[in-house]
Amino acid sequence: MLRVWLLLLGAAGCGCALAQAPLPLKAGSEFQPPAIRTLQADEFANPAMLWVSQGEQLWTAPRGAAKKSCADCHGAAEKSMKGVATRYPRFAPQSGRVLNLEGQINICSVERQLAPPLEYESDPLLALTAWVAHQSRGMPLAVHIDDDLRATFDAGRRLYNQRMGQLNLACRHCHQLNWGKQLLTDTVSQGHGSGYPAYRFEWQKIGSLQRRLRACYFGVRAEMPEYGSPDLLALELYLAWRANGLAIEAPGVRK
Amino acid sequence: MANARLSVQDKATRGEVVPVRLAILHAMETGFRRDIDGRAITRNVIRFVACRYAGREVWRADLSSGISANPYFEFFFRADMSGELELTWEDDSMEKGLIRARIEVAG
Amino acid sequence: MSPSRANRRRALGVMAGSALAAWGVKISRAAAAEADTATALIAELIGSSPLREGREGREGGIRLTIPALADTGQSVPVTIDVDSPMTANDFVKNIYLIAPRNPRPLVASVFLSPLSGRASFTTRMRLAGEQQVVAIAIRSDGTHCIARAQVVVAVSACLDGT
Secondary structure, three states: OHHHHHHHHHHHHOOOOOOOOOOOOOHHHHHHHHHHHHHHHHOOOOOOOOHHHHHHHHHHHEEEEEEEEEHHHHHHHHHHOOOOHHOEEEEEOOOOEEEEEHHHHHHHHHHHHOOOOOOOOOOHHHHHHHHHHHHHOOEEOOOOOOOOOOOOHHHHHHHHOOEEOOOOOOOOHOOOOOOOOOOOEOOOOOOOOOOEEEOOOOEEEEEOOOHHHHHEEEEHOOOOOOOOOOHHHHHHHHHHHHHHHHHHHHHHOOO | OOOEEEEEOOOOEEOEEEEEEEEEEEEEOOOOOOOOOOEEEEOOEEEEEEEEEOEEEEEEEEEEOEEOOEEEEEEEEEOOOOEEEEEEEEEOOOOOOEEEEEEEEOO | OHHHHHHHHHHHHHHHHHHHHHHHHHHHHHHOOOOOOHHHHHHHOOOOEEEHHOOOOOHHEEEOOOOEEEEEOEEEEEEEOOOOOOOOOOOOEEEEEOOOOOOEEEEEEEOOHHHHEEEEEEEEEOOOOEEEEEEEOOOOOOHHHHHHHEOOOEEOOOOOOO
């Protein structure tokens, strides 16, 4: 009995509590002002939809030495991509690594279209990611951590709980322990990525989840990991798991 | 590649005042921002947007850098004949944009 | 306190005070310059046209809809509605949107005709800080209407270096 109590105390003390997801689970849009929530829901006026439209066009555009379009293999995205974004990041056995949506799109670009990979934050990659993610809008995230994902998941959880930067803060200090509180006129969110890629007014364009994570690193005056780095990918995986059950809002609109 | 979205109903009755919504993908670079090396980024702003309906200009707006990036507009026109709605715009770098829709007017 | 120390303190105080005063004068001069540019711009746009029915805002037939607190200065939704039958004899010719404290105060000039059907214009604008946004409409009968709205602009809590 004493051992059980000590174990529980230990677990609580080291911050790696058994319940990692905040309760109740709240989507990022719930922490945005009403005008921005309305804009996100407006399928026409949502500025990110400009990139979704571009993605729709790119989907059927032949590319690379193979002169293949996404549609040539995947057919209509409305059918084949429905639900796909709810399962990412995932482990791809063919490439032997963990992939987010951007990574998967680039596997297709390089190996199927025989074209160069698309750069992070380039309009084509943003457009395709937004187009694919949009097909799962409203569907709940369902990322299952199996053996192949375990190491990346643990790395992500460690990073989430690790203090960093001049401000010496971990992600959890804001998004697990203080969500709902005010920072100037911003309300601290729970830190889910289910709204990404999102149009952020700060950026005056759409951006990936990795860009948003880099912005957080900058916010606590920490060195930002490079796009596509293992740290950012691990965090993406951990965040997706943490948001399991939340509906995908992509493409979101954020301040 | 389309860099704009246009929303307008495809049917109207004669005399009906029809709403138009337009969104354009454009950075509306103000010319005040600086790049990582401190150099000013050249201004490139959409200077005007115009709407022609069945060959006549029904709406036009001259813009400045005070319009947000990825500009968005809502305006109206009075439907009096079936025809094409044509939205055009031009920016500081002389790039032109165009998007069209057709409207059928009954009565 | 020794007399010399007191004197030095007073001298320092006077210097600091006059520096602050000079800075204050500089700020208010800059603000005055901004206001002058905006006033001149508004005067130029209105020209010699009389104010419609001698009234401003809703009573004069123009409504400026803009949030009192903007979530971001990058994109503030704004709508200008002007009451008008938009017939050949009575229509709104122009709508102007002005942000006096922006580096380029004239944000948009809209040109209308009876074919426009309704004198209503919606867009998203940039605001360089808190200011009183102005909307002006010029009618075919030679009158103008004007509406103003004060907008406070929120700033992001965290810096974003991406």
